[in-house]
Amino acid sequence: MTPILLTPVDISVAAILIVLDAALSIWLKLRLHRQLAIASARMVVQLVAVGYVLRFIFALDNPAATLLLILVMVLVAAREVASRPERRFKGGSNLVIGAISVGFATFVTAILALTTAIRPQPWFDPHYAIPLAGIILGNVLNSASLSLDSFLGSVRRERPGIEARLSLGESYREAIAPLVREAIRRGLLPIINQMSAAGIVTLPGIMTGQILAGLDPLEAVKYQILLMFLLSGGSGLSALATSYLAAWRLTDERQRLRLDRLL
Amino acid sequence: MQAVLLVKQLRSEFAGPFELTLGKGECAAITGPSGSGKSLFLRMIADLDPNQGEVWLNGRERTSMPAPAWRKQAIYVSAESGWWADAVIEHFGANSRSAIADLSARLGVRADLLDAPVAQLSTGEKQRLALVRALLHDPPVLLLDEPTGPLDENSVVQVEALLRERMAAGTSILLVTHDPRQAERLGVQRYWMTAGHMETA
Numbered sequence: 001m002t003p004i005l006l007t008p009v010d011i012s013v014a015a016i017l018i019v020l021d022a023a024l025s026i027w028l029k030l031r032l033h034r035q036l037a038i039a040s041a042r043m044v045v046q047l048v049a050v051g052y053v054l055r056f057i058f059a060l061d062n063p064a065a066t067l068l069l070i071l072v073m074v075l076v077a078a079r080e081v082a083s084r085p086e087r088r089f090k091g092g093s094n095l096v097i098g099a100i101s102v103g104f105a106t107f108v109t110a111i112l113a114l115t116t117a118i119r120p121q122p123w124f125d126p127h128y129a130i131p132l133a134g135i136i137l138g139n140v141l142n143s144a145s146l147s148l149d150s151f152l153g154s155v156r157r158e159r160p161g162i163e164a165r166l167s168l169g170e171s172y173r174e175a176i177a178p179l180v181r182e183a184i185r186r187g188l189l190p191i192i193n194q195m196s197a198a199g200i201v202t203l204p205g206i207m208t209g210q211i212l213a214g215l216d217p218l219e220a221v222k223y224q225i226l227l228m229f230l231l232s233g234g235s236g237l238s239a240l241a242t243s244y245l246a247a248w249r250l251t252d253e254r255q256r257l258r259l260d261r262l263l
Numbered sequence: 264m265q266a267v268l269l270v271k272q273l274r275s276e277f278a279g280p281f282e283l284t285l286g287k288g289e290c291a292a293i294t295g296p297s298g299s300g301k302s303l304f305l306r307m308i309a310d311l312d313p314n315q316g317e318v319w320l321n322g323r324e325r326t327s328m329p330a331p332a333w334r335k336q337a338i339y340v341s342a343e344s345g346w347w348a349d350a351v352i353e354h355f356g357a358n359s360r361s362a363i364a365d366l367s368a369r370l371g372v373r374a375d376l377l378d379a380p381v382a383q384l385s386t387g388e389k390q391r392l393a394l395v396r397a398l399l400h401d402p403p404v405l406l407l408d409e410p411t412g413p414l415d416e417n418s419v420v421q422v423e424a425l426l427r428e429r430m431a432a433g434t435s436i437l438l439v440t441h442d443p444r445q446a447e448r449l450g451v452q453r454y455w456m457t458a459g460h461m462e463t464a
Contacts, residue, residue, distance in 0.1 A: 158347065159345075160341065160343055160344070160345030160346070161345040161346050161347035162345070162347070163311060163341065163345055164341065164344065164345030164346065164347065164393070165345070165347060166311065166330075166331070166334060167309055167311065167334055167338055167339040167340070167341070167345075167397075168334070168335070168338060168396065168397065168400065169331045169332065169334045169335025169338070169400070170331060171331050175347075178347065252313070254310050254330040255329075255330040255331060256310065256311055256312065256313065256330070257311075258313075260313075
Protein backbone atom coordinates (compact mmCIF):
# COMPACT_ATOMS: atom_id res chain seq x y z
CA MET A 1 0.00 0.00 0.00
CA THR A 2 1.44 3.37 -1.03
CA PRO A 3 0.48 6.64 0.65
CA ILE A 4 -2.45 8.49 -0.90
CA LEU A 5 -0.99 11.73 -2.20
CA LEU A 6 -3.02 14.90 -1.73
CA THR A 7 -3.73 17.31 -4.57
CA PRO A 8 -4.19 21.09 -4.13
CA VAL A 9 -7.90 20.54 -4.76
CA ASP A 10 -8.13 18.11 -1.81
CA ILE A 11 -6.59 20.73 0.45
CA SER A 12 -8.81 23.49 -0.88
CA VAL A 13 -11.87 21.42 0.03
CA ALA A 14 -10.59 21.18 3.62
CA ALA A 15 -9.88 24.92 3.60
CA ILE A 16 -13.64 25.49 3.28
CA LEU A 17 -13.78 24.52 6.98
CA ILE A 18 -11.59 27.52 7.86
CA VAL A 19 -13.93 29.77 5.86
CA LEU A 20 -16.78 28.22 7.81
CA ASP A 21 -15.03 29.11 11.07
CA ALA A 22 -14.56 32.67 9.85
CA ALA A 23 -18.22 32.92 8.90
CA LEU A 24 -19.14 31.68 12.35
CA SER A 25 -16.91 34.32 13.91
CA ILE A 26 -18.55 37.10 11.90
CA TRP A 27 -22.04 35.82 12.55
CA LEU A 28 -21.54 35.39 16.32
CA LYS A 29 -19.34 38.51 16.62
CA LEU A 30 -16.48 36.47 18.07
CA ARG A 31 -13.99 38.87 16.49
CA LEU A 32 -11.76 35.95 15.71
CA HIS A 33 -11.93 35.98 11.92
CA ARG A 34 -8.91 38.25 11.53
CA GLN A 35 -6.75 36.12 13.84
CA LEU A 36 -8.09 32.99 12.21
CA ALA A 37 -7.09 34.24 8.77
CA ILE A 38 -3.63 35.27 9.94
CA ALA A 39 -3.03 32.04 11.86
CA SER A 40 -4.07 29.78 9.02
CA ALA A 41 -2.06 31.75 6.47
CA ARG A 42 0.97 31.62 8.79
CA MET A 43 0.55 27.91 9.26
CA VAL A 44 0.45 27.28 5.50
CA VAL A 45 3.47 29.47 4.79
CA GLN A 46 5.52 28.01 7.66
CA LEU A 47 4.78 24.41 6.76
CA VAL A 48 5.41 24.87 3.05
CA ALA A 49 8.68 26.63 3.87
CA VAL A 50 9.70 23.78 6.17
CA GLY A 51 8.79 21.31 3.44
CA TYR A 52 11.14 23.04 1.04
CA VAL A 53 13.91 23.31 3.64
CA LEU A 54 13.62 19.60 4.42
CA ARG A 55 13.58 18.67 0.75
CA PHE A 56 16.67 20.81 0.25
CA ILE A 57 18.53 19.32 3.22
CA PHE A 58 17.54 15.79 2.22
CA ALA A 59 18.87 16.43 -1.29
CA LEU A 60 22.13 17.86 0.09
CA ASP A 61 22.55 14.76 2.23
CA ASN A 62 25.42 16.48 4.03
CA PRO A 63 25.99 15.67 7.73
CA ALA A 64 27.15 19.23 8.42
CA ALA A 65 23.94 20.69 6.95
CA THR A 66 21.83 18.22 8.95
CA LEU A 67 23.67 19.13 12.15
CA LEU A 68 23.30 22.84 11.44
CA LEU A 69 19.53 22.54 10.95
CA ILE A 70 19.19 20.56 14.21
CA LEU A 71 21.28 23.16 16.04
CA VAL A 72 18.99 25.91 14.78
CA MET A 73 15.99 23.89 16.02
CA VAL A 74 17.68 23.46 19.41
CA LEU A 75 18.27 27.22 19.68
CA VAL A 76 14.65 28.01 18.84
CA ALA A 77 13.55 25.48 21.48
CA ALA A 78 15.97 26.96 24.00
CA ARG A 79 14.46 30.39 23.42
CA GLU A 80 11.03 28.98 24.18
CA VAL A 81 12.32 27.36 27.38
CA ALA A 82 13.97 30.61 28.41
CA SER A 83 10.98 32.84 27.81
CA ARG A 84 8.33 30.62 29.41
CA PRO A 85 8.96 31.01 33.18
CA GLU A 86 7.53 34.00 34.98
CA ARG A 87 10.77 34.43 36.92
CA ARG A 88 14.01 34.89 35.02
CA PHE A 89 17.71 35.09 35.57
CA LYS A 90 19.42 38.38 34.88
CA GLY A 91 21.44 38.28 31.69
CA GLY A 92 21.42 35.29 29.37
CA SER A 93 21.42 32.45 31.90
CA ASN A 94 17.86 31.35 31.06
CA LEU A 95 18.84 30.87 27.42
CA VAL A 96 22.12 29.14 28.26
CA ILE A 97 20.41 26.73 30.66
CA GLY A 98 17.68 26.06 28.08
CA ALA A 99 20.14 25.46 25.24
CA ILE A 100 22.43 23.17 27.24
CA SER A 101 19.67 21.00 28.70
CA VAL A 102 17.52 20.81 25.56
CA GLY A 103 20.54 20.22 23.30
CA PHE A 104 22.10 17.65 25.61
CA ALA A 105 18.86 15.65 26.04
CA THR A 106 18.04 15.76 22.32
CA PHE A 107 21.47 14.72 21.10
CA VAL A 108 21.87 11.91 23.61
CA THR A 109 18.47 10.33 22.92
CA ALA A 110 18.51 10.91 19.15
CA ILE A 111 22.01 9.49 18.70
CA LEU A 112 21.15 6.52 20.91
CA ALA A 113 18.05 5.76 18.83
CA LEU A 114 19.80 6.25 15.48
CA THR A 115 22.79 4.09 16.31
CA THR A 116 21.07 1.25 18.18
CA ALA A 117 17.34 0.95 17.37
CA ILE A 118 16.44 2.53 14.04
CA ARG A 119 19.90 2.17 12.45
CA PRO A 120 19.48 3.87 9.08
CA GLN A 121 22.46 3.72 6.68
CA PRO A 122 24.33 5.92 7.44
CA TRP A 123 23.05 6.60 10.95
CA PHE A 124 22.98 10.39 10.34
CA ASP A 125 20.71 10.08 7.29
CA PRO A 126 18.67 13.34 7.42
CA HIS A 127 15.42 11.48 6.55
CA TYR A 128 15.59 9.94 10.00
CA ALA A 129 17.76 12.27 12.04
CA ILE A 130 15.77 15.47 11.45
CA PRO A 131 12.21 14.26 12.13
CA LEU A 132 13.43 12.27 15.13
CA ALA A 133 15.28 15.26 16.57
CA GLY A 134 12.17 17.35 15.98
CA ILE A 135 9.85 15.06 17.91
CA ILE A 136 12.30 14.68 20.77
CA LEU A 137 12.88 18.44 20.88
CA GLY A 138 9.18 19.17 21.21
CA ASN A 139 8.89 16.97 24.28
CA VAL A 140 12.20 17.91 25.80
CA LEU A 141 11.28 21.59 25.44
CA ASN A 142 8.09 20.95 27.35
CA SER A 143 9.76 19.25 30.31
CA ALA A 144 12.66 21.70 30.43
CA SER A 145 10.34 24.70 30.56
CA LEU A 146 8.10 23.09 33.20
CA SER A 147 11.12 22.25 35.35
CA LEU A 148 12.61 25.71 35.03
CA ASP A 149 9.28 27.36 35.78
CA SER A 150 8.77 25.16 38.83
CA PHE A 151 12.25 25.77 40.19
CA LEU A 152 12.36 29.52 39.69
CA GLY A 153 8.80 29.91 40.95
CA SER A 154 9.37 28.01 44.18
CA VAL A 155 12.85 29.22 45.06
CA ARG A 156 11.74 32.74 45.93
CA ARG A 157 8.78 31.47 47.92
CA GLU A 158 10.96 29.00 49.85
CA ARG A 159 13.74 31.47 50.53
CA PRO A 160 13.25 31.72 54.33
CA GLY A 161 13.33 27.93 54.68
CA ILE A 162 16.38 27.50 52.45
CA GLU A 163 18.29 30.24 54.25
CA ALA A 164 17.31 28.84 57.65
CA ARG A 165 18.90 25.54 56.62
CA LEU A 166 22.02 27.29 55.35
CA SER A 167 22.24 29.29 58.59
CA LEU A 168 22.15 26.09 60.61
CA GLY A 169 25.16 24.83 58.67
CA GLU A 170 23.54 22.62 56.05
CA SER A 171 25.11 22.60 52.60
CA TYR A 172 23.45 24.37 49.68
CA ARG A 173 22.98 20.98 48.05
CA GLU A 174 20.93 19.70 51.01
CA ALA A 175 18.97 22.92 51.38
CA ILE A 176 17.98 23.12 47.71
CA ALA A 177 17.35 19.38 47.17
CA PRO A 178 13.56 19.39 47.75
CA LEU A 179 13.12 22.14 45.14
CA VAL A 180 15.29 20.33 42.60
CA ARG A 181 13.33 17.13 43.18
CA GLU A 182 10.01 18.90 42.72
CA ALA A 183 11.24 20.61 39.53
CA ILE A 184 12.35 17.30 38.01
CA ARG A 185 9.03 15.73 38.98
CA ARG A 186 7.11 18.52 37.28
CA GLY A 187 9.15 18.05 34.11
CA LEU A 188 8.41 14.34 33.99
CA LEU A 189 4.64 14.48 34.55
CA PRO A 190 3.59 15.25 30.94
CA ILE A 191 5.38 12.25 29.45
CA ILE A 192 3.94 9.96 32.15
CA ASN A 193 0.47 11.27 31.32
CA GLN A 194 1.16 10.85 27.64
CA MET A 195 2.26 7.25 28.07
CA SER A 196 -0.73 6.35 30.25
CA ALA A 197 -3.19 7.86 27.80
CA ALA A 198 -1.48 6.55 24.65
CA GLY A 199 -3.79 4.46 22.54
CA ILE A 200 -6.82 4.89 24.80
CA VAL A 201 -7.42 8.60 25.08
CA THR A 202 -5.24 9.60 22.14
CA LEU A 203 -3.82 7.97 19.07
CA PRO A 204 -0.28 9.29 19.08
CA GLY A 205 0.70 11.44 16.11
CA ILE A 206 3.54 9.38 14.70
CA MET A 207 1.50 6.21 14.77
CA THR A 208 -1.47 7.90 13.14
CA GLY A 209 0.80 9.37 10.49
CA GLN A 210 2.40 6.05 9.68
CA ILE A 211 -0.93 4.24 9.50
CA LEU A 212 -2.26 6.95 7.17
CA ALA A 213 0.91 6.52 5.11
CA GLY A 214 0.09 2.85 4.68
CA LEU A 215 2.18 1.10 7.33
CA ASP A 216 0.82 -1.95 9.11
CA PRO A 217 -0.68 -0.86 12.47
CA LEU A 218 1.53 -3.21 14.48
CA GLU A 219 4.66 -1.90 12.79
CA ALA A 220 3.44 1.65 13.51
CA VAL A 221 2.82 0.67 17.13
CA LYS A 222 6.39 -0.58 17.46
CA TYR A 223 7.69 2.76 16.28
CA GLN A 224 5.43 4.56 18.70
CA ILE A 225 6.59 2.46 21.64
CA LEU A 226 10.23 3.09 20.76
CA LEU A 227 9.44 6.77 20.50
CA MET A 228 7.70 6.92 23.89
CA PHE A 229 10.75 5.39 25.52
CA LEU A 230 12.98 7.88 23.77
CA LEU A 231 10.75 10.74 24.79
CA SER A 232 10.65 9.72 28.43
CA GLY A 233 14.42 9.36 28.41
CA GLY A 234 14.79 12.77 26.81
CA SER A 235 12.31 14.36 29.21
CA GLY A 236 14.15 12.90 32.18
CA LEU A 237 17.52 14.13 30.95
CA SER A 238 16.30 17.63 30.17
CA ALA A 239 14.36 17.97 33.44
CA LEU A 240 17.44 16.83 35.34
CA ALA A 241 19.84 19.08 33.47
CA THR A 242 17.56 22.13 33.68
CA SER A 243 16.91 21.75 37.40
CA TYR A 244 20.52 21.16 38.39
CA LEU A 245 21.83 23.93 36.14
CA ALA A 246 19.31 26.40 37.54
CA ALA A 247 20.14 25.37 41.12
CA TRP A 248 23.84 25.67 40.41
CA ARG A 249 23.40 29.10 38.84
CA LEU A 250 21.69 30.33 42.02
CA THR A 251 24.63 29.68 44.29
CA ASP A 252 28.30 30.63 44.54
CA GLU A 253 31.59 29.42 46.02
CA ARG A 254 30.38 30.25 49.57
CA GLN A 255 27.17 28.22 49.13
CA ARG A 256 24.91 31.27 49.38
CA LEU A 257 21.44 31.49 47.89
CA ARG A 258 21.95 34.15 45.21
CA LEU A 259 18.43 35.42 44.52
CA ASP A 260 20.05 38.66 43.39
CA ARG A 261 20.79 36.81 40.15
CA LEU A 262 17.07 36.73 39.38
CA LEU A 263 15.17 39.63 37.88
CA MET B 264 40.32 39.30 77.02
CA GLN B 265 40.69 37.36 73.76
CA ALA B 266 38.15 38.19 71.08
CA VAL B 267 35.80 35.40 70.02
CA LEU B 268 34.40 37.30 67.06
CA LEU B 269 36.50 39.83 65.21
CA VAL B 270 35.06 41.81 62.28
CA LYS B 271 37.43 43.86 60.14
CA GLN B 272 36.47 46.14 57.25
CA LEU B 273 33.35 44.09 56.54
CA ARG B 274 31.36 45.72 53.74
CA SER B 275 29.04 45.12 50.81
CA GLU B 276 27.59 47.39 48.18
CA PHE B 277 24.72 48.18 50.56
CA ALA B 278 26.33 48.58 53.97
CA GLY B 279 29.56 48.98 55.91
CA PRO B 280 32.44 49.07 56.44
CA PHE B 281 31.93 47.51 59.87
CA GLU B 282 34.37 46.89 62.71
CA LEU B 283 33.50 44.81 65.75
CA THR B 284 35.26 42.91 68.52
CA LEU B 285 33.18 40.62 70.68
CA GLY B 286 34.60 38.79 73.71
CA LYS B 287 33.56 35.43 75.10
CA GLY B 288 30.11 35.56 76.65
CA GLU B 289 29.58 39.17 75.59
CA CYS B 290 26.55 40.63 73.91
CA ALA B 291 26.63 43.48 71.42
CA ALA B 292 23.23 45.04 70.81
CA ILE B 293 22.43 46.97 67.65
CA THR B 294 19.46 49.29 67.32
CA GLY B 295 18.46 51.64 64.54
CA PRO B 296 15.67 52.40 62.10
CA SER B 297 14.22 49.76 59.77
CA GLY B 298 16.20 49.32 56.57
CA SER B 299 19.38 50.79 58.08
CA GLY B 300 21.36 47.60 57.45
CA LYS B 301 21.14 45.79 60.81
CA SER B 302 19.98 42.50 59.30
CA LEU B 303 22.41 42.92 56.40
CA PHE B 304 25.27 43.18 58.92
CA LEU B 305 24.27 39.90 60.60
CA ARG B 306 23.80 38.21 57.22
CA MET B 307 27.23 39.37 56.09
CA ILE B 308 28.86 37.87 59.17
CA ALA B 309 27.02 34.59 58.49
CA ASP B 310 28.20 34.91 54.87
CA LEU B 311 24.67 34.66 53.49
CA ASP B 312 25.08 37.67 51.19
CA PRO B 313 28.06 38.62 49.02
CA ASN B 314 30.49 40.79 50.99
CA GLN B 315 34.14 41.69 51.42
CA GLY B 316 36.32 41.95 54.49
CA GLU B 317 37.51 39.67 57.25
CA VAL B 318 35.65 37.87 59.99
CA TRP B 319 37.60 35.86 62.55
CA LEU B 320 36.24 33.39 65.05
CA ASN B 321 38.52 32.20 67.85
CA GLY B 322 41.55 33.05 65.75
CA ARG B 323 40.38 31.44 62.50
CA GLU B 324 39.41 33.43 59.45
CA ARG B 325 36.15 32.28 57.89
CA THR B 326 37.55 31.72 54.39
CA SER B 327 39.82 29.04 55.89
CA MET B 328 36.79 26.80 56.31
CA PRO B 329 33.84 25.76 54.09
CA ALA B 330 30.82 28.07 54.34
CA PRO B 331 28.55 25.49 56.09
CA ALA B 332 31.17 24.83 58.78
CA TRP B 333 31.46 28.59 59.33
CA ARG B 334 27.71 29.15 59.56
CA LYS B 335 27.38 26.34 62.09
CA GLN B 336 29.62 28.32 64.47
CA ALA B 337 27.98 31.69 63.98
CA ILE B 338 24.33 30.81 63.58
CA TYR B 339 22.07 33.48 62.16
CA VAL B 340 18.46 33.42 63.38
CA SER B 341 16.40 35.60 61.05
CA ALA B 342 13.58 37.91 62.08
CA GLU B 343 11.21 35.94 59.88
CA SER B 344 11.75 32.30 60.87
CA GLY B 345 12.22 29.83 58.01
CA TRP B 346 10.71 26.35 57.76
CA TRP B 347 11.07 23.70 55.09
CA ALA B 348 9.11 20.61 56.14
CA ASP B 349 5.52 20.00 57.21
CA ALA B 350 5.87 18.98 60.85
CA VAL B 351 7.74 21.05 63.43
CA ILE B 352 9.75 18.09 64.69
CA GLU B 353 11.23 17.45 61.23
CA HIS B 354 13.24 20.67 61.55
CA PHE B 355 15.29 19.47 64.48
CA GLY B 356 17.41 16.79 62.83
CA ALA B 357 19.23 14.48 65.21
CA ASN B 358 18.45 16.40 68.40
CA SER B 359 16.87 14.33 71.14
CA ARG B 360 13.23 14.97 71.75
CA SER B 361 13.69 15.64 75.44
CA ALA B 362 16.36 18.26 74.77
CA ILE B 363 14.04 20.03 72.33
CA ALA B 364 11.08 19.81 74.70
CA ASP B 365 13.13 21.10 77.66
CA LEU B 366 14.35 24.20 75.85
CA SER B 367 10.93 24.85 74.30
CA ALA B 368 9.29 24.62 77.73
CA ARG B 369 11.72 27.20 79.09
CA LEU B 370 10.46 29.58 76.41
CA GLY B 371 6.86 28.75 77.13
CA VAL B 372 6.22 26.62 74.04
CA ARG B 373 4.04 23.55 74.71
CA ALA B 374 5.70 20.21 73.96
CA ASP B 375 2.72 18.93 71.95
CA LEU B 376 3.37 21.65 69.36
CA LEU B 377 6.47 19.71 68.29
CA ASP B 378 4.24 17.24 66.47
CA ALA B 379 1.98 19.90 64.98
CA PRO B 380 2.27 21.13 61.40
CA VAL B 381 4.29 24.33 61.11
CA ALA B 382 1.26 26.02 59.57
CA GLN B 383 -0.57 25.74 62.91
CA LEU B 384 1.99 27.73 64.89
CA SER B 385 1.67 31.41 65.71
CA THR B 386 4.43 33.78 64.61
CA GLY B 387 5.67 34.01 68.18
CA GLU B 388 5.78 30.23 68.60
CA LYS B 389 7.70 29.90 65.36
CA GLN B 390 10.14 32.58 66.44
CA ARG B 391 10.85 30.86 69.76
CA LEU B 392 11.19 27.42 68.15
CA ALA B 393 13.62 28.83 65.58
CA LEU B 394 15.69 30.12 68.50
CA VAL B 395 15.53 26.70 70.17
CA ARG B 396 16.68 25.11 66.91
CA ALA B 397 19.76 27.35 66.86
CA LEU B 398 20.51 27.00 70.59
CA LEU B 399 20.56 23.21 70.30
CA HIS B 400 23.63 23.50 68.06
CA ASP B 401 25.34 25.35 70.93
CA PRO B 402 27.40 27.62 68.63
CA PRO B 403 30.12 29.91 70.06
CA VAL B 404 28.39 32.88 68.41
CA LEU B 405 24.71 33.62 67.90
CA LEU B 406 23.50 36.25 65.44
CA LEU B 407 19.98 37.08 66.59
CA ASP B 408 17.75 39.26 64.43
CA GLU B 409 14.91 40.57 66.58
CA PRO B 410 14.48 37.34 68.54
CA THR B 411 11.69 38.80 70.65
CA GLY B 412 10.00 40.93 67.97
CA PRO B 413 6.61 39.22 67.92
CA LEU B 414 6.60 38.09 71.59
CA ASP B 415 4.53 39.17 74.59
CA GLU B 416 6.22 40.57 77.70
CA ASN B 417 6.25 37.32 79.58
CA SER B 418 7.92 35.45 76.72
CA VAL B 419 10.45 38.24 76.30
CA VAL B 420 11.50 37.75 79.93
CA GLN B 421 11.86 34.01 79.36
CA VAL B 422 13.92 34.46 76.18
CA GLU B 423 16.20 37.02 77.81
CA ALA B 424 16.75 34.77 80.85
CA LEU B 425 17.78 31.90 78.58
CA LEU B 426 20.10 34.13 76.55
CA ARG B 427 21.74 35.45 79.75
CA GLU B 428 22.31 31.89 80.88
CA ARG B 429 23.97 31.06 77.56
CA MET B 430 26.15 34.14 77.78
CA ALA B 431 27.24 33.12 81.29
CA ALA B 432 28.17 29.73 79.80
CA GLY B 433 30.37 31.50 77.21
CA THR B 434 28.18 32.09 74.14
CA SER B 435 28.76 35.45 72.46
CA ILE B 436 25.70 37.16 71.02
CA LEU B 437 25.21 39.82 68.39
CA LEU B 438 21.68 41.08 68.88
CA VAL B 439 19.56 43.25 66.61
CA THR B 440 16.60 44.73 68.44
CA HIS B 441 14.02 47.47 68.07
CA ASP B 442 13.71 47.81 71.82
CA PRO B 443 16.33 50.19 73.29
CA ARG B 444 15.57 48.87 76.80
CA GLN B 445 16.36 45.33 75.66
CA ALA B 446 19.62 46.63 74.21
CA GLU B 447 20.41 48.16 77.61
CA ARG B 448 19.41 45.03 79.50
CA LEU B 449 21.51 42.61 77.41
CA GLY B 450 24.17 44.58 75.58
CA VAL B 451 27.61 45.11 77.06
CA GLN B 452 28.38 46.93 73.83
CA ARG B 453 25.67 49.04 72.24
CA TYR B 454 25.60 50.33 68.68
CA TRP B 455 23.37 52.56 66.63
CA MET B 456 22.94 51.83 62.93
CA THR B 457 21.85 54.42 60.36
CA ALA B 458 22.03 54.19 56.59
CA GLY B 459 24.48 51.30 56.54
CA HIS B 460 26.86 52.79 59.12
CA MET B 461 27.30 51.71 62.70
CA GLU B 462 28.46 53.84 65.60
CA THR B 463 28.78 53.32 69.34
CA ALA B 464 25.59 54.33 71.10
